[in-house]
Each structure stands twice: as C-alpha cells, then as structure tokens.
Amino acid sequence: MKCMICKHGEMEKGFTTITLEKDGATILFKHVPALLCDNCGEKYIDEKITSELLTKAQEIVKNGVEVDIREYTPAA
Numbered sequence: 001m002k003c004m005i006c007k008h009g010e011m012e013k014g015f016t017t018i019t020l021e022k023d024g025a026t027i028l029f030k031h032v033p034a035l036l037c038d039n040c041g042e043k044y045i046d047e048k049i050t051s052e053l054l055t056k057a058q059e060i061v062k063n064g065v066e067v068d069i070r071e072y073t074p075a076a
C-alpha cells in the first residue's frame with residue numbers, strides 16, 4: 001500500500017506511540033499497532049483502535065489521573 005500523503009513511501013506495519021490530551025490530562029499509549037510510511041513517517045491508525053484509545057483515555061481522566069503512560073493492549 002502506497003502512502004496517501006507523500007504518494008511515494010510504502011506503508012509498513014509497525015508500532016507507534018499515541019498521545020491523547022483530554023481535559024488537561026495527558027495520556028500516552030505505547031506500542032499501538034499502526035501503518036507507518038517509510039518515506040514521510042505518516043502514520044495510520046485503525047479507526048477501531050482510535051476509538052478504543054479514546055474510551056480508555058476517558059476512563060483514565062475520570063479517575064483523576066493527569067499524566068498516564070501505558071502499554072496498548074488490544075481488547076480481547
């Protein structure tokens with residue numbers, strides 16, 4: 001699959017770190033599966049994973065956490 005941004009790079013499966021900021025809280029998810037462009041570094045994350053991360057972030061914020069770094073673990 002070619003990159004849609006630069007049209008040159010190839011998208012390769014890899015992992016990335018996602019930072020979400022919500023209500024003044026910062027939540028970092030490490031090791032999130034993504035497609036990464038080997039040319040421009042653009043990353044594509046599955047919509048399902050994105051909404052999963054947002055849900056998790058919401059729960060974390062609800063618990064009053066301001067900064068949280070966690071490993072991404074796929075939902076069973």
Ligand SMILES: [Zn+2]
Pocket residue numbers: 003004005006007008009037038039040041042
């Ligand atoms: Zn690219």
